[in-house]
Amino acid sequence: MNRYTIANIPGDGIGREVLPAGVRVLSAVAQRCGFALEFRDFDWSCETYLATGKMMPDDGLTRLADHDAIFLGAVGYPGVPDHVSLWGLLLPIRREFDQYVNLRPVRLLPGIRSPLRDKSTGDIDFWVVRENSEGEYSRIGGRTGTGEDEIVIQQAVFTRRGTDRILRYAFDFARKLGRPHVTSATKSNGLYHSMPFWDERFAAIGAEYPEIATDQYHIDILAARFVMSPERFDVVVGSNLFGDILSDLGPGVTGTIAVAPSANLNPPRRFPSMFEPVHGSAPDIAGQGIANPIGQIWSGAMMLDHLGEAEAAAMVLAAIEAVLLDPQADLTPDLGGDGSTADLTRQILEKL
Amino acid sequence: MNRYTIANIPGDGIGREVLPAGVRVLSAVAQRCGFALEFRDFDWSCETYLATGKMMPDDGLTRLADHDAIFLGAVGYPGVPDHVSLWGLLLPIRREFDQYVNLRPVRLLPGIRSPLRDKSTGDIDFWVVRENSEGEYSRIGGRTGTGEDEIVIQQAVFTRRGTDRILRYAFDFARKLGRPHVTSATKSNGLYHSMPFWDERFAAIGAEYPEIATDQYHIDILAARFVMSPERFDVVVGSNLFGDILSDLGPGVTGTIAVAPSANLNPPRRFPSMFEPVHGSAPDIAGQGIANPIGQIWSGAMMLDHLGEAEAAAMVLAAIEAVLLDPQADLTPDLGGDGSTADLTRQILEKL
Ligand SMILES: CC(C)[C@H](C(=O)O)[C@@H](O)C(=O)O
Ligand SMILES: CC(C)[C@H](C(=O)O)[C@@H](O)C(=O)O
Numbered sequence: 001m002n003r004y005t006i007a008n009i010p011g012d013g014i015g016r017e018v019l020p021a022g023v024r025v026l027s028a029v030a031q032r033c034g035f036a037l038e039f040r041d042f043d044w045s046c047e048t049y050l051a052t053g054k055m056m057p058d059d060g061l062t063r064l065a066d067h068d069a070i071f072l073g074a075v076g077y078p079g080v081p082d083h084v085s086l087w088g089l090l091l092p093i094r095r096e097f098d099q100y101v102n103l104r105p106v107r108l109l110p111g112i113r114s115p116l117r118d119k120s121t122g123d124i125d126f127w128v129v130r131e132n133s134e135g136e137y138s139r140i141g142g143r144t145g146t147g148e149d150e151i152v153i154q155q156a157v158f159t160r161r162g163t164d165r166i167l168r169y170a171f172d173f174a175r176k177l178g179r180p181h182v183t184s185a186t187k188s189n190g191l192y193h194s195m196p197f198w199d200e201r202f203a204a205i206g207a208e209y210p211e212i213a214t215d216q217y218h219i220d221i222l223a224a225r226f227v228m229s230p231e232r233f234d235v236v237v238g239s240n241l242f243g244d245i246l247s248d249l250g251p252g253v254t255g256t257i258a259v260a261p262s263a264n265l266n267p268p269r270r271f272p273s274m275f276e277p278v279h280g281s282a283p284d285i286a287g288q289g290i291a292n293p294i295g296q297i298w299s300g301a302m303m304l305d306h307l308g309e310a311e312a313a314a315m316v317l318a319a320i321e322a323v324l325l326d327p328q329a330d331l332t333p334d335l336g337g338d339g340s341t342a343d344l345t346r347q348i349l350e351k352l
Numbered sequence: 353m354n355r356y357t358i359a360n361i362p363g364d365g366i367g368r369e370v371l372p373a374g375v376r377v378l379s380a381v382a383q384r385c386g387f388a389l390e391f392r393d394f395d396w397s398c399e400t401y402l403a404t405g406k407m408m409p410d411d412g413l414t415r416l417a418d419h420d421a422i423f424l425g426a427v428g429y430p431g432v433p434d435h436v437s438l439w440g441l442l443l444p445i446r447r448e449f450d451q452y453v454n455l456r457p458v459r460l461l462p463g464i465r466s467p468l469r470d471k472s473t474g475d476i477d478f479w480v481v482r483e484n485s486e487g488e489y490s491r492i493g494g495r496t497g498t499g500e501d502e503i504v505i506q507q508a509v510f511t512r513r514g515t516d517r518i519l520r521y522a523f524d525f526a527r528k529l530g531r532p533h534v535t536s537a538t539k540s541n542g543l544y545h546s547m548p549f550w551d552e553r554f555a556a557i558g559a560e561y562p563e564i565a566t567d568q569y570h571i572d573i574l575a576a577r578f579v580m581s582p583e584r585f586d587v588v589v590g591s592n593l594f595g596d597i598l599s600d601l602g603p604g605v606t607g608t609i610a611v612a613p614s615a616n617l618n619p620p621r622r623f624p625s626m627f628e629p630v631h632g633s634a635p636d637i638a639g640q641g642i643a644n645p646i647g648q649i650w651s652g653a654m655m656l657d658h659l660g661e662a663e664a665a666a667m668v669l670a671a672i673e674a675v676l677l678d679p680q681a682d683l684t685p686d687l688g689g690d691g692s693t694a695d696l697t698r699q700i701l702e703k704l
Pocket of ligand 1: 438
């Protein structure tokens with residue numbers, strides 16, 4: 001029997017409510033499909049920070065390293081500045097474990113109403129491949145001068161290795177999907193050094209995949225096109241920041257922010273990959289038991305897929321879709337229902 | 353009689369088609385309202401660059417300096433890399449003339465169909481105030497290393513003066529509009545230095561305006577909210593890059609990319625301000641005479657307003673709205689019609 005060890009990090013806010021829902025669904029499907037998941041809990045969060053001054057212990061990364069995957073809820077909570085909480089937990093995991101791909105589907109699901117008119121299930125269905133280890137997200141820089149004369153420097157670093165590998169991943173992924181079309185997000189008209197370089201590498205790597213069509217848009221107009229013509233995309237590749245923006249905007253366009261999953265992948269599998277919902281810790285609704293668990297559960301399906309349990313992954317996704325299509329379903333408030341996290345989880349378990 | 357001298361820069365592509373349309377409408381309204389506009393043409397473009405190696409002559413900025421305003425079409429054309437054309441013309445004008453505010457309305461106009469469902473005229477009506485002189489748009493940085501080891505540095509520079517003045521502009525503008533609510537675009541969870549500083553200054557300047565409500569969102573979720581709940585915004589303030597993205601996404605959401613105007617303002621009026629449509633040079637449709645002139649004409653209305661001719665500005669806007677509402681109107685293809693640039697301009701002139 002295949003056996004996988006998973007490091008659970010519920011984190012903050014609704015992360016603590018949806019992660020257990022994900023664990024229940026994954027455990028159920030593992031049992032049905034005949035593999036074993038061993039979950040180990042790591043209770044690292046903003047609370048840990050407030051108590052200890054650190055988001056995780058000094059040997060935190062080492063302790064995570066011998067797991068097959070990391071299953072994360074959400075990080076960030078009022079009282080701890082975001083740049084402290086994220087750079088103390090989520091971002092070091094992405095970087096130290098070289099999870100250089102952030103992969104997110106943008107898909108109009110059955111039963112979910114897109115804010116766009118004239119779009120129905122199947123019309124919007126593409127992937128955002130985001131660089132996840134370098135670029136604009138950087139701690140290089142700082143402040144100088146005082147008072148009125150203060151200036152702040154923020155440095156972005158793009159390496160050729162880092163750029164090439166994410167572009168190659170995007171092209172390989174498009175080939176694997178059988179959707180031979182990759183769109184690049186750029187802003188080479190404003191960002192003088194980084195983006196002309198990005199464009200150059202996109203052209204160079206693209207040339208290695210002559211059967212794959214390419215196009216590129218500046219991020220401003222690309223964001224507008226996500227709204228005006230989302231059906232034209234297959235695989236969209238962007239830098240850390242641009243990919244971040246597009247992979248929230250995409251689920252916004254499909255009405256699925258609370259539902260969207262993400263995978264932080266280390267493709268060579270030297271380190272564990274991490275799976276987390278796109279949504280954040282949502283302090284405004286935390287503690288009420290009404291958070292939508294689908295983003296977490298779908299992230300769990302991506303994790304199963306990554307672990308090689310593709311059939312189990314497909315079963316989870318089918319169960320989610322079945323609930324969304326069921327007119328009797330008791331959905332959470334964000335989907336227009338008045339069900340709880342527990343209700344929605346139970347219904348997904350029933351459909352399994 | 354008030355007399356204003358305007359520097360016309362048609363630029364490239366459809367800029368050369370829509371700018372003359374703007375000039376015709378402004379000239380007509382000036383005559384009706386009893387002021388004089390003297391237009392002087394500056395034929396600087398990518399063609400100039402291909403012929404001379406420069407987008408404008410060395411004394412270009414000096415020659416523009418003694419005008420009351422600059423009226424620009426669009427810059428950028430295939431064959432000249434964008435970072436060359438933009439940093440050779442548009443961006444130096446913005447910077448040397450300290451046009452530190454980029455102001456853009458996001459408004460669902462009568463007669464225009466938003467890609468969003470359930471939204472109609474009046475539902476979406478807010479302003480994006482974008483920092484226009486510093487921040488992420490920067491030529492500081494460069495490349496080092498060769499081949500596989502190449503790395504690229506891109507530096508963003510935020511000054512306290514530059515940050516404070518744009519934030520103050522946003523608050524003053526909200527006060528002037530009578531819409532006491534300012535939203536800030538941030539990304540302090542990822543961009544470790546620049547955005548925590550931005551947030552700090554937003555809080556500090558906001559405290560000077562106790563009657564104005566504030567909120568802030570990370571740019572990723574803010575982009576999604578532009579789609580999910582655009583009616584909640586009044587004035588949105590963002591850095592150069594974030595403001596750029598939001599002020600294209602906004603018109604995307606209202607279906608008005610081809611129609612949206614922008615003002616690049618030097619609020620102390622020490623230097624000329626510049627007015628240009630949001631759209632680009634659109635090489636794909638250039639030369640066909642079918643470009644929508646409304647973005648240019650509406651930018652012209654913003655220019656009149658800035659020059660102190662508020663009544664004339666309102667007349668131009670009313671004429672645009674009247675044409676859009678006229679079921680007989682012969683609109684350009686982007687608005688679903690089959691009219692030409694000239695047809696649409698003539699109809700606006702008739703409504704004046
Ligand atoms: C052409 C480009 C440099 C410009 C910008 O990004 O500022 C444009 O997108 C705009 O918004 O005016
Ligand atoms: C929490 C934040 C640092 C993170 C990011 O920007 O990467 C989040 O928005 C995401 O997309 O996973």
